[in-house]
Amino acid sequence: MMAVAQPVLPAVSGKLTPNAPLAPLVWFKSGGVAEWLFEPRDLADLQQFLSGLDPAVPVMALGLGSNMIVRDGGVPGVVVRLGKAFAKVTKTADLTLECGGGASGILVSSTARDNGIAGVEFLRSIPGTVGGFVRMNGGAYGGEVKDILVDCDVVLRSGELVTLQNADLGYTYRHSQLPEGAVVVAARFRGRPGEPEAIQAEMDRISASREASQPLRSKTGGSTFKNPDGHKAWELVDKAGCRGLQLGGAQVSEKHTNFLINTGVATSADIEALGEEVRRRVKDNSGVTLEWEIQRVGMFAGAPDQERVGKK
Incomplete structure (x- = not known):
């Protein structure tokens, strides 16, 4: 469990939850907790909260969590999730x-x-x-x-x-x-x-194409890597022999090689490490350095506090 942020957080009319599990809120279904999860009641609630919040406390917005790896050490500060309002x-x-x-x-x-x-x-x-x-x-x-x-x-x-x-x-x-x-x-x-x-008709065409080519029924995070100039990321990954590659509970999709999958027991560390291994193999095979498209947020599990906040 994370330490409660000091000073005391501002009062809210929405919902403010300490040590809130984020895995259920992201597509990969892995990762740690938010130090605080704030679901504002309305715009005024969000403005008042942020204006009264210690400027040193980090803030991160979370949508559907479809293109995000939440690291296993969790996310420090406040995660803001917008609801029906x-x-x-x-x-x-x-x-x-x-x-x-x-x-x-x-x-x-x-x-x-x-x-x-x-x-x-x-x-x-x-x-x-x-x-x-x-x-x-x-x-x-x-x-x-x-x-x-x-x-x-x-x-x-x-x-x-x-x-x-x-x-x-x-x-x-x-x-x-x-x-x-x-x-x-x-x-x-x-x-x-x-x-x-x-x-x-165009929406139907797009939906059918996506269904046919992407592992939509898996715990995944969408497109993993950006398409480099003049290349398609999935082709580079495939040519590097990474289709189906596994590390722990994480796997490169057999259906679309620019997707990573949580097969059921993957930690976020498994997923991120697999992505880095794919990047290494692609670099060795083609000379191209793939850039992450998926956001990687939060802290690595078990690292000293000063080293736990990772790159996005």
């Missing part, structure tokens, strides 16, 4: 959707379809929330968030609410310059005119 999607202007930071890609894309807004279909295939899409420039099947984002509302670590324009986020491939500790609470996405039937 942040999960609404509405049409606000011509071809524009107002999306809460906790809204799923499925809800965003289906609302777009119902309002005749095309260009957002790719979000149907990304198992995450709007906050994560904005932070990571989420993309798939030819679309990226940078192509549809107008602007977003962000609560900074200080508790201040600011609106950031698309250009403010410095988007590159699967990366943004969103400030550390910031929480995306809303975003505006703009598409193009389309017919609901055609939009649904």
Whole structure:
């Protein structure tokens, strides 16, 4: 169990849980606890909490946990998880959707379809929330968030609410310059005119393609590595002989080699170590250095406190 953060945390109207297990909240179903898990009741609750929180306490936002390894030593500070109050999607202007930071890609894309807004279909295939899409420039099947984002509302670590324009986020491939500790609470996405039937057909095509090619029924974390320039990560992994490679309870998917799987008993250390072994073999085989796409957060189990916070 982690030590309780000092000083005492601010009062909240939402839910604040100490030593909260994170494994049930992430797709890999592995990893340690959050020192504190905060599920704010509403925007004001989140702002008040962050403004009153000791600035030295780290803050991390958690969506659906689909593209994340939570290390076995857990996550220090506060993990913020947005609930139903942040999960609404509405049409606000011509071809524009107002999306809460906790809204799923499925809800965003289906609302777009119902309002005749095309260009957002790719979000149907990304198992995450709007906050994560904005932070990571989420993309798939030819679309990226940078192509549809107008602007977003962000609560900074200080508790201040600011609106950031698309250009403010410095988007590159699967990366943004969103400030550390910031929480995306809303975003505006703009598409193009389309017919609901055609939009649904494209969503069906994407869903079928994903079902056929990805190990969706496994405990996995989505695409493990970024596609290097001029290469596909899965092909590099396959050519390096890593299809089906196992380490402890972790395995490289037989179905899609850019996916790692928890076969049932894997620790987060198993999964991350397997990923590093894949990176080593790919480098030896092709000379290409794969970069992690999956976020790796928190602390390694058993390391001294000053060494326990790892890289993301």
